[in-house]
Structures are given as structure tokens and as C-alpha cells.
Amino acid sequence: MAALIDKLEHAPARLICGRHGNRPDALLEILHEAQAADGWLNDDALRTIADALNISRAETHGVVSFYHDYKREAPAKHAIKLCRAEACQAVGSEALAAHAEKKWDTPTGGKSADGEIGLEAVYCLGNCALGPSVMIDGELFGRMTPERLDALIEQRIEKTERE
Amino acid sequence: MAGGPTRIYVPCDAAALSVGADDVAASIRREADKRKVDVEIIRNGSRGMLWLEPLVEVETGDGRVAYGPVAEGDVASLFDAGFLNGGDHALAHGMTEQIAFFARQERVTFARCGVIDPLSLADFEAHGGLVGLRKALVMAPTEIVGVVTASGLRGRGGAGFPTGIKWNTALEQPGGEKYICCNADEGDSGTFADRMLMEGDPFSLLEGMAIAARTVGASTGYIYLRSEYPHAIKTMRRAVDTWRKVGLLGENIEGSDTSFDIHIRVGAGAYICGEESAMLESLEGKRGEVKVKPPIPAISGLFGKPTIVNNVLTLATTPFILAKGAAYYKNFGVGRSRGTQPFQLAGDIARGGLVEKAFGVTLRELVEDFGGGARSGKPIRAVQAGGPLGAYIPTRDFDVAMDYEALAKAGAMLGHGGVVVFNDTVDMARQARFAMEFCEIESCGKCTPCRIGSVRGKETIDKIIAGENLTENLEVLDDLCDLMTDASLCAMGGLTPMPVQSAVKHFPEDFGG
Numbered sequence: 001m002a003a004l005i006d007k008l009e010h011a012p013a014r015l016i017c018g019r020h021g022n023r024p025d026a027l028l029e030i031l032h033e034a035q036a037a038d039g040w041l042n043d044d045a046l047r048t049i050a051d052a053l054n055i056s057r058a059e060t061h062g063v064v065s066f067y068h069d070y071k072r073e074a075p076a077k078h079a080i081k082l083c084r085a086e087a088c089q090a091v092g093s094e095a096l097a098a099h100a101e102k103k104w105d106t107p108t109g110g111k112s113a114d115g116e117i118g119l120e121a122v123y124c125l126g127n128c129a130l131g132p133s134v135m136i137d138g139e140l141f142g143r144m145t146p147e148r149l150d151a152l153i154e155q156r157i158e159k160t161e162r163e
Numbered sequence: 164m165a166g167g168p169t170r171i172y173v174p175c176d177a178a179a180l181s182v183g184a185d186d187v188a189a190s191i192r193r194e195a196d197k198r199k200v201d202v203e204i205i206r207n208g209s210r211g212m213l214w215l216e217p218l219v220e221v222e223t224g225d226g227r228v229a230y231g232p233v234a235e236g237d238v239a240s241l242f243d244a245g246f247l248n249g250g251d252h253a254l255a256h257g258m259t260e261q262i263a264f265f266a267r268q269e270r271v272t273f274a275r276c277g278v279i280d281p282l283s284l285a286d287f288e289a290h291g292g293l294v295g296l297r298k299a300l301v302m303a304p305t306e307i308v309g310v311v312t313a314s315g316l317r318g319r320g321g322a323g324f325p326t327g328i329k330w331n332t333a334l335e336q337p338g339g340e341k342y343i344c345c346n347a348d349e350g351d352s353g354t355f356a357d358r359m360l361m362e363g364d365p366f367s368l369l370e371g372m373a374i375a376a377r378t379v380g381a382s383t384g385y386i387y388l389r390s391e392y393p394h395a396i397k398t399m400r401r402a403v404d405t406w407r408k409v410g411l412l413g414e415n416i417e418g419s420d421t422s423f424d425i426h427i428r429v430g431a432g433a434y435i436c437g438e439e440s441a442m443l444e445s446l447e448g449k450r451g452e453v454k455v456k457p458p459i460p461a462i463s464g465l466f467g468k469p470t471i472v473n474n475v476l477t478l479a480t481t482p483f484i485l486a487k488g489a490a491y492y493k494n495f496g497v498g499r500s501r502g503t504q505p506f507q508l509a510g511d512i513a514r515g516g517l518v519e520k521a522f523g524v525t526l527r528e529l530v531e532d533f534g535g536g537a538r539s540g541k542p543i544r545a546v547q548a549g550g551p552l553g554a555y556i557p558t559r560d561f562d563v564a565m566d567y568e569a570l571a572k573a574g575a576m577l578g579h580g581g582v583v584v585f586n587d588t589v590d591m592a593r594q595a596r597f598a599m600e601f602c603e604i605e606s607c608g609k610c611t612p613c614r615i616g617s618v619r620g621k622e623t624i625d626k627i628i629a630g631e632n633l634t635e636n637l638e639v640l641d642d643l644c645d646l647m648t649d650a651s652l653c654a655m656g657g658l659t660p661m662p663v664q665s666a667v668k669h670f671p672e673d674f675g676g
Contacts, residue, residue, distance in 0.1 A: 025466075027448030028431055032390070066450040066607075067431030069390055085352030086547055087583045089597070090510030091538070123434060123551075123601065125391050126355040127178050128583070129213040129508060129515025138393060142181035 010048040012037045017052035024053045027063055031070055040071040076111035076118030078156050080149075081135040084121040087128035096132050097121070099146040104153070116157050168201040169247045170222040174277065176209035176362050177394040178355065183235060184217040190238040191219070198242060208363015210277035211517030212264055214538075220259055223249040229259040264533055269495060270519045271503045272480045273356075276363035282401055284409065287366045293411075295482030299374045300419040304334050307378045311481060313489035315501025320346055320437070320474030321549070321578040321654070323500075323567045326481070329471060332461035333379040336469035343375045343384040343423075344446065344465060344472045347399075348430050348437040350389060351550025353509040353581030356517055357475035360505075361388070361395040364479070365402035369425060371478030373416060374485060375471050376423040384425040385465070387442050390432055399427055434551075434605040438653050439472040441607055452607045453653045474579070476505060497523035500566035510547075510583035511537045520565075527561035529582055541586035545670070547594075549578025551601050552658035554665035555591065574665060576658075591670035596624040598662040606655060613656025616647040620663065633675045637667065 016033045020026035030053075034045045041064060050060040064070045082097050097119075101107060104117045111118040127133040130142030136152055173179075173188040188204055195202040212218060215231035219241075228249040230241060237254060244252040256262050270276075279286035287293070299307050312327025333341060345368065349357040361368060372384045388396050403425050406412040414422045428446055430436050436445045440454035443465050464470025480502070484492045493501045500522035506529055508515045513535035520529075530536070530546060537543050545555045548565075554575035556563065563573045570577050585594075602617035623640045627633060644660030651657040667674055 023448075025446065025448040028445065029428065032429060032431065062450050063448070066452075067433050069431035085601075086551060086594070086597070087353040087509040087581075089594075090583055090585045090589070122391060122432070123605070124350055124352045124354075126349060126358040127181050128353045128355055128510065128581070129512065130178055130181055130216070131510070133181065135391075140177055140181040140394075142178065 008044045008047055010034075010042070010044040013045040013048040014052055017049055022052050022054070024055050027053065027055075027060070028067070031064065035070060040074050077116050077160055078137055078153065079118050079120060079135075080153060081120045081122045081125070082108070083123070083125045083127070083131065083133040085124040087124070088131035088133055091131045093132040096134075096144060096146060096149065100149060103146075103150060116160075117153060168203040170203050170205060171247075172205050172207045172220040172222070172227065173217060174209045175206035175281070175394075176216075176277075176359060177392070178213050178359075179209055179216040179218070180394065182216050182232065186235045187217045187219065187233050187238065190235045194238050194242050200242075200247065202247070205280050207279065208277045208281050209359055209517075210259060210265060211273065211359065211519075212262065212514070213516035214514045215256070218259075219246075221246055221249060225249070225258065227259045229256040229262060230254045231256065264514055264516070264518070267533070268519050269503050269521050271483050271492065271495070272367075272476055273360065273364070273505060273517065273519045274483070275367065276360055279364065281363050281365055281398060282405060284366070284405060287364075291486060292366055292482075293370065295485035296370045296373050296377075297417065298485050299377050300417055300421060304378045304380065307374065307485070308334060310485060310489045311378075314484045314492040315489075315496070315499070316477065316480060316484060316492065317500070317567070318474055319476035319480070319504070319579065321351075321576075323577070326473065326477055329461050329473070330375065330378050332459070333381075333469045333471050336462060338380060340383070340466070340468045341379050341381040342465045342468055342470040343372050343379070343381045344443065344460075344470055345372055345384065345386040345475060345478055346437065346439060346442055346472055347386050347388040347392075347395070347475050348442060349392075349475070349579065350434040350437045351552075351579050351581050353547065353583035354507050354550060354579045355509075356505040356507055356580060358392050358395050359517055360475055360479055361392070362398050365398050366406070367479040367482060368399070368475055369402060369406050369412070370482040371480065372425060373411070373421070373423055374481050375473065375478060377419070377421045379469065379471060381471070382422055382424070384423060385446055386425060386427045387430060387436065387446055388427055389430040389436075396427065396429055403427060433607075434601075435607045435655055438655060440653070442472065443470065450607070452609045453655075455652065495521035497521075497564065497566055498568055500568060504565065504577070504580050506565065506580045506582055508534045508582050508584070511539050511541070511543075511586045512584045513538045522566040523564050525562050525564055526556065526582070529565065530561060530584060534582075534584065537584060537586045539586050541588065543584055544587045544589055545585045545591065547583045547585070547662060548581065549576040550581050551598065552576075552654060552661055553578050553581070554661050555594065555669060556665070557669040560669075574661075574668075576661065591666040591673040592624060592628050595663045595666040595674075596621055596628070598659055598666075599624060602655060602659040610650070610652040610656060612647045612650040613652070613659070616643055616651075616656060617659060619643060620647070620659075624663075627674055630675055637674060640667070
């Protein structure tokens with residue numbers, strides 16, 4: 001008979017929890033760090049975190065599913081976050097997003113077939129006087145145009161191919 | 164300047180970086196080395212004139228001279244034009260502080276932002292930093308509450324609750340653990356004042372939090388900072404480290420009986436966590452679900468303990484009030500809206516940026532005089548004031564004064580001071596639909612009017628856009644909006660109808676009317 005209790009251990013997640021004193025109130029920080037380590041939150045990591053903090057897996061799932069930042073599947077190599085909030089809408093963010101979806105054949109919230117590009121909608125990057133704003137792999141860009149966005153994304157794809 | 168290196172300021176503010184400030188700084192360094200001139204490049208915060216970013220300033224005998232927006236390719240020609248001595252150039256704007264956009268402001272909360280090196284404690288102190296805290300450390304808590312109350316300061320996060328009264332409530336609670344929580348979850352589109360201050364003058368926030376801690380007897384503080392602000396997170400973390408090292412945080416601050424430490428917690432992309440009870444849940448490591456009030460946080464907040472929840476700007480303003488006195492601050496403003504408000508000009512605007520001005524300035528002055536109209540050159544059709552939950556205001560109403568009461572009377576709100584400009588290509592039915600869609604995406608799900616109402620609202624507006632049973636569907640939408648306003652637990656569901664109903668009211672032609 002299979003074990004009733006999962007023994008799957010995720011060593012980095014266990015270490016991260018320990019650094020935070022295994023405190024349940026640090027759950028968001030722990031999830032951020034665990035996600036930074038793997039790029040996403042896999043089942044093993046979540047089980048280990050729940051065990052270390054002495055909270056249920058259901059509680060952990062509740063938190064993970066509540067916040068937009070946490071990913072439950074492996075992300076694309078390059079995260080393209082397009083600001084879709086009002087200030088960027090006023091300067092053409094919707095047309096920019098439509099262009100990106102078409103150019104990379106990727107819906108917002110999804111990733112390209114080759115796994116290179118992930119398109120995400122974000123609601124405000126705090127760069128509202130210099131929109132449309134885009135964050136590419138954590139780097140913020142303002143006054144974005146479709147041409148410049150294509151070039152920036154292509155640069156990044158070429159860079160990973162060289163590496 | 165005779166002798167030492169010429170000081171050049173290139174902002175490290177996220178907005179400046181988004182348009183190439185790092186490349187400009189590197190290019191200035193390369194060019195200076197090539198020409199064998201001695202320059203010191205200081206990475207300051209932003210002055211708030213964002214359309215001029217990257218705004219490069221050169222310190223001269225007469226003051227700082229501004230050049231912008233500087234691109235990497237302009238740097239050689241700036242050297243050729245003798246910009247190190249304030250020489251003329253196509254990008255020159257004269258003395259920074261004499262640029263009309265800047266000169267006409269009343270900078271209190273942002274007095275140091277863009278002026279100093281954000282993480283230099285010496286710079287901070289040379290520009291009036293720590294005066295307020297040092298005063299507070301020898302004052303009785305009731306005296307501090309008295310000064311803050313007398314200043315008329317109200318919460319800058321959006322609700323506008325009198326800060327002194329909130330602090331007094333927490334002070335009156337029995338001793339034991341209390342908390343100071345700074346709400347730095349600035350999620351409203353069109354707002355960036357918290358970010359700019361945290362990146363440009365982070366110590367002012369720490370100073371304000373320490374004053375609050377001294378007042379109510381708290382020993383722990385949290386800054387809840389949104390994950391969309393990686394630059395602010397980095398700067399605030401370094402600021403906290405600096406203060407810990409010099410003993411401005413920790414046991415017995417400056418030899419007083421106040422012991423206080425601050426932790427930074429990063430949000431995870433949930434707009435609702437800007438609501439105070441949701442933020443406190445999130446700080447406890449839970450889903451950011453709104454809680455029923457009462458009890459208010461000042462009585463039972465984080466971990467059930469008395470907790471001050473204040474916005475970044477509210478906390479960062481208290482050191483100035485302590486330093487300069489309640490009357491100094493109260494003398495700015497009108498009616499019951501005292502002091503200054505950092506307004507943020509965003510969207511399709513020629514001169515976008517931050518304008519700190521006494522309450523009472525009109526929307527027209529902000530959009531036309533400061534902002535210079537639309538960046539696109541098209542006619543302006545509407546402004547959304549106060550973030551995604553704020554009203555759409557048509558140009559004919561632009562003479563409204565920007566204070567809490569006048570805006571409320573006009574069926575709008577100040578919120579966190581955001582002003583988003585839309586040109587005449589905007590489809591107001593689409594904007595109303597987005598307000599409902601945003602509520603659908605960001606609702607915490609706890610109360611039905613918000614969770615379900617937003618979905619039904621979006622569907623109803625879709626029918627209106629399709630021209631289906633217009634009269635009936637507009638009536639349904641209006642009913643639904645009233646219900647959401649009256650029955651939602653918090654401002655998310657309660658104020659989503661504001662942009663929707665204001666759009667329908669002022670722009671009926673976009674709703675088939």
C-alpha cells in the first residue's frame with residue numbers, strides 16, 4: 001500500500017522556511033523566495049512549506065491561488081509584463097498588447113509554443129507619466145512602441161540562444 | 164566649482180531608468196574619462212518632472228542646471244556645449260528650481276526628493292532630516308498627537324481619515340505589543356508618489372514610522388511594499404539596513420526609551436491588499452481578504468494588536484510637521500483639507516509628473532498649466548481622478564478644486580491624488596467596462612456585491628455596447644451600481660460604480676444614449 005503521508009521533500013524550500021524561523025506569517029516571503037529558486041512553485045515545494053510552517057496544504061494552496069504573482073507551472077524563459085491599467089490605456093497599451101499577442105502568437109496569460117515568451121497583464125507599474133510601460137525580465141521600460149517592444153524581445157531571445 | 168570634481172546628478176528613480184537613465188550615467192562617465200575631466204556622478208531621486216527624464220543636473224556656483232530629456236547619444240554634445248559649467252544646449256532648461264512646473268509647487272513631503280542622494284544619511288541630515296524625530300523623542304506621546312492633530316493632516320492613501328485621531332486611538336489602547344504598518348501597496352493606476360518618495364527619500368518614511376512608534380508605543384513596524392516596485396524594494400531595504408547600522412532603528416533610539424525596528428514585506432500582485440484589513444491579513448501570511456469593521460485596526464489590527472495603518476505619504480509628512488510646527492503645515496490648503504497633496508499627472512499628458520501643491524488647486528490648473536494638455540496633441544475628453552475607483556470628469560467640470568470636500572460634492576474623489584488624462588479617442592463605455600472587469604479580476608471574493616456584481620456589471624455593459632435593450636440595461640446597470648455602492652464590504656466593490664456611473668452620466672453618447 002502506498003504511504004498515506006507524502007514524503008516528498010524539497011530541500012531548498014525547507015531551508016528557506018528555516019531562515020524565516022518557520023513562521024507562518026512569513027508565508028508570502030517564503031513563497032517569493034521558493035519561486036525565485038525554481039521559477040515556479042511545484043507540489044513538492046508547497047508540501048514541504050506547509051509541513052515546515054505547520055499549516056495545512058489547503059491553507060498554502062489558498063494563499064498561492066489568491067495572489068497573481070505565484071506560478072503553479074513552469075514559466076516561459078522571458079516574462080513580458082504589459083501594463084494594462086488606465087494610465088497606460090490612455091496612451092495605447094491595448095493596441096500594444098494586441099500587437100504583442102499577434103507578433104508572438106501568444107495570448108495574454110500564456111506562453112509561446114517554444115516556451116520563450118510569456119505575456120502577462122499587470123495593473124500598474126507606477127510609471128504612469130511615461131506609458132505605455134512594460135517590464136521585461138524585471139527591467140522597466142517606458143514610452144513603449146510596438147517596434148521597440150519587438151526589438152527588445154528579440155534581443156533577449158538572441159541572448160539566451162547565445163548562452 | 165573650483166577644486167573638486169563637478170557634481171552631476173542622474174536620477175536612479177524607476178521612471179528615469181525606464182527611459183534610459185543608467186545608459187546616460189554610464190555614457191557621461193565614459194565621456195568624462197575620455198576627456199579627462201573630473202566629475203562625480205550622483206544618483207538622486209526624481210524631481211518629478213518626468214517628461215524631462217532622464218533629467219541630468221549639473222551643480223554650478225549658482226545652483227543646479229537642468230538638461231533633459233537626455234539620451235545616450237546627446238552626451239558628447241552636452242560636453243561640447245560646456246554643460247559642466249551650465250553651458251547652453253538644445254536640451255538646457257536653465258536652473259532646475261526655476262522651471263515653471265517646479266517653481267510653482269509647494270514642496271513639503273517631497274522637499275528632499277530629487278535633491279539628495281537617497282541613501283546618504285549626511286545628505287538627509289543636511290536637508291532637515293531627523294529634526295522631527297529628535298523633537299518627538301523628547302516629547303510626550305500626547306504632545307505628538309496634539310501636534311499631528313492640530314496640523315490637520317489626513318490619511319493620504321485615499322480615505323482622508325484624520326491622522327491625529329487614528330494615532331490617539333492606538334495610543335489609548337492598553338500597553339503591550341502594538342504595530343506600525345506602512346501601506347506602500349500603491350496599486351492605483353496613475354499614481355506613483357509613494358514609489359517616487361521611497362526611491363528618492365526613503366529615510367523620511369523611516370523617520371515618520373519611528374515618530375508614530377514613539378507616539379503609540381509600538382516596537383515593530385512593517386512596510387507592505389508591492390512586488391511591482393522592485394526598485395523601491397531595493398532602496399527601502401538598503402535604507403532600513405543603514406538605519407539599523409547607525410542605531411536609528413533598534414534598542415533605545417538616540418538614547419531615548421523608544422525601541423523600534425522595521426521589516427519590509429513584499430506583496431504578491433493583489434490590488435485589494437491596498438485595503439487596510441486585507442493588507443493586515445496578507446502581513447499575517449494569509450489570503451488578502453477584507454475583514455468586517457469594527458473593530459478598527461487602531462484597536463485590533465495585526466495579530467489582533469493595536470495597529471496604525473498609514474500610507475507612505477502620511478507617515479513621511481509627519482517629520483516635517485514635527486520639525487516646522489502644526490501651524491506651518493495647516494497654513495497650506497483650504498477648508499477641512501489642510502496641507503499639501505502630491506498630485507500625479509499621468510496618461511496622455513504633455514508634462515507628466517508629480518506636482519505637490521496646497522489643496523484647492525483646480526483640476527484645470529493641474530492639467531493645463533502644469534500638464535500642458537495632451538501629449539498626443541489631441542483634445543482632452545476626460546480625466547479619471549483618484550485611481551481606478553475614481554470618477555471620470557469631463558473637461559467642462561475642470562474648474563473643480565482638488566480637495567476632499569469639493570471633489571466629493573462633484574461626485575468624484577481625491578483618492579491617492581492620481582490624475583489620468585484621456586484624449587478624444589477614448590470610448591467611455593469601454594472604460595466603464597474595464598472598471599467592472601478590474602473589480603472582477605481584483606475582488607477578494609469575500610462579499611457578494613463585489614464578487615458577483617462586477618461580473619454581472621461587465622456583462623451588462625457588454626450588452627449596452629452591443630446595443631441590446633438599451634433603456635432596460637442602463638437601468639439594470641444603475642441598479643447594480645447602487646447595490647454595489649451600498650452593500651459592498653470595502654471600497655473595492657463600493658467605489659467601482661463611481662467610474663461606471665460618472666462615465667454614463669457625463670458621456671451618455673458613448674452608451675448609445
